[in-house]
Amino acid sequence: MGLELPVYQPLPSPGEHEFLVEVGFKGMRKGFYACTDPAVRVNDWVVVEVERGRDVGRVRSLGGVAQKKCGAGEVGRILNRADDEEVRQVYVLRADEERVRRKTREMVEQHQLKMKVSDAEWQWDRNKLTIYFTAERRVDFRQLVRDLARTFRTRIELKQIGVRDEAAQLGGVGRCGRELCCSTWLREIKPISLQLAKDQSLSLNPQQISGTCGRLMCCLTYEHDAYLAARKRFPREGKTIRTTVGAERVISIDIWRNTVTLQDEQRQRRTIDVEQLKSETVAQPAAPPRGEQPRAERPPRPALPNPAQPQRPPRRPRRQPEPRPE
Numbered sequence: 453m454g455l456e457l458p459v460y461q462p463l464p465s466p467g468e469h470e471f472l473v474e475v476g477f478k479g480m481r482k483g484f485y486a487c488t489d490p491a492v493r494v495n496d497w498v499v500v501e502v503e504r505g506r507d508v509g510r511v512r513s514l515g516g517v518a519q520k521k522c523g524a525g526e527v528g529r530i531l532n533r534a535d536d537e538e539v540r541q542v543y544v545l546r547a548d549e550e551r552v553r554r555k556t557r558e559m560v561e562q563h564q565l566k567m568k569v570s571d572a573e574w575q576w577d578r579n580k581l582t583i584y585f586t587a588e589r590r591v592d593f594r595q596l597v598r599d600l601a602r603t604f605r606t607r608i609e610l611k612q613i614g615v616r617d618e619a620a621q622l623g624g625v626g627r628c629g630r631e632l633c634c635s636t637w638l639r640e641i642k643p644i645s646l647q648l649a650k651d652q653s654l655s656l657n658p659q660q661i662s663g664t665c666g667r668l669m670c671c672l673t674y675e676h677d678a679y680l681a682a683r684k685r686f687p688r689e690g691k692t693i694r695t696t697v698g699a700e701r702v703i704s705i706d707i708w709r710n711t712v713t714l715q716d717e718q719r720q721r722r723t724i725d726v727e728q729l730k731s732e733t734v735a736q737p738a739a740p741p742r743g744e745q746p747r748a749e750r751p752p753r754p755a756l757p758n759p760a761q762p763q764r765p766p767r768r769p770r771r772q773p774e775p776r777p778e
Contacts, residue, residue, distance in 0.1 A: 473530060474518040475500055475509035478546070478573050479621035480639070482512065484522040487530040497534035497542070504607065505579040508534050508542050538576075545574040552604065556583055559599055567591045570618045580607045586618055616641050619665035626663060633670055644668040652679050682707040686726055695732040 473487045475498060485500050492498065496511045513521065534542075552572040560569060567587040574581055581604055585591075593610055600608045613621070620634035620641065634641055649661050649672060663669040686705040687693060693700055693714070700714040703721065713723045724732075 471515055472518045472522060472527065473498070473511055474513040474521055475530070476512045477507065477509045479571070480617070480634075481573075482639075483509070483528060484518060484525070485528040485530045487514070489530070489533065492530070492533060497539050499531045499534050499538060499576075501529045501531055502575070505575060505577040506531065508538055508576040542576060545576065545578075549574060552581065552583075555603065556600065559596060559603070563593075563596050563599075565591055565593060565596065567593070570613065571621055578606055580609060582609045582611055584611050584613050584618070584621065586613060586615060615665045616667055619663070624664050627669070628671075632664065638670060641670065642673060644670060644672055648672040648676050651676060651683070679707070686712060687729075693729075694734045695729070696734065697732070 470486050470488050473485050473492060474482060475485055476482045483500070485498075487498075492511060492514065494511050494513065497508060498511060499506055499508055512518075549572045552574070553569055556572060557569045560567060566589065567585045570584045570586055572581065572583050581600075583600070591612075597608050597610060616634065619632060620638075623635040624632050626632050644667065646656065646668070649656060649668070652672070652675070654661055654672075661668055661672065683705070686707065687702050689702050689704060691702050693702065695714075698716055700716045703713040703715050705712050705726075710726055711723050712726055712729050713721060714729075715721045
């Protein structure tokens with residue numbers, strides 16, 4: 453069991469009247485708010501002011517840490533710290549969201565819409581209900597919104613999210629046997645490309661390098677920089693190197709075993725250490741600059757015609773006289 457080090461959170465000084473606070477809500481949703489209460493600490497429940505009413509969230513960071521995370525977006529305001537009754541109301545709403553999601557799925561099937569309802573989230577004062585869904589194409593859900601508003605008696609907001617955001621919001625267990633990184637500690641989901649798997653010499657089978665969301669695993673980026681730094685010590689695959697044995701082509705490299713596999717002109721292979729390869733490499737003569745050739749190998753330039761002088765037609769060969777009969 454590893455030792456977890458505490459995260460340093462700069463506390464506001466008594467002289468400061470207002471400081472920035474990062475507040476987290478259900479799933480990965482977060483916001484930044486201005487606070488004037490110096491007693492607010494990390495993991496405290498606070499009541500914040502939103503566009504339509506009030507909401508309750510939990511403090512994730514404050515002070516300088518929150519200032520670095522905050523961009524150029526709008527900043528709200530923290531009203532007060534939540535008491536026990538307000539926190540209890542949060543858990544009551546979370547328990548009711550499962551009923552809302554099931555009811556919404558039934559209404560989606562009635563309207564025959566090609567969309568998957570992922571989750572639902574009540575605002576703390578019940579002035580707004582947010583429905584999260586995924587869809588492959590654009591969906592016309594205008595009639596669905598009207599029916600949902602009549603059923604739940606509140607303002608309805610349907611928000612389309614991607615499959616990565618859906619996995620981060622619902623959570624789960626990955627291929628490694630641990631909880632998903634995107635739903636626990638990974639706050640920013642970066643795009644993942646297949647080039648990351650190629651640089652690490654991994655299998656390009658999508659079933660082996662994909663996560664529970666069906667996309668490439670986020671953990672492919674964790675060690676990518678270390679692989680690129682390690683590959684600089686090795687020759688490029690497919691490059692022909694002249695060694696004491698002769699001309700050999702690099703077939704593959706293994707950065708973990710620190711070995712290189714070579715193949716000579718007789719298609720004989722051998723695996724040697726990269727340090728041994730450096731000692732066996734024969735220095736090749738320096739190549740001429742690009743676009744230039746050695747003078748001995750440079751072909752002669754053809755004579756160019758002078759446009760100032762008229763070109764004479766080529767002479768016809770003289771006709772040999774026929775021999776006379778004797």
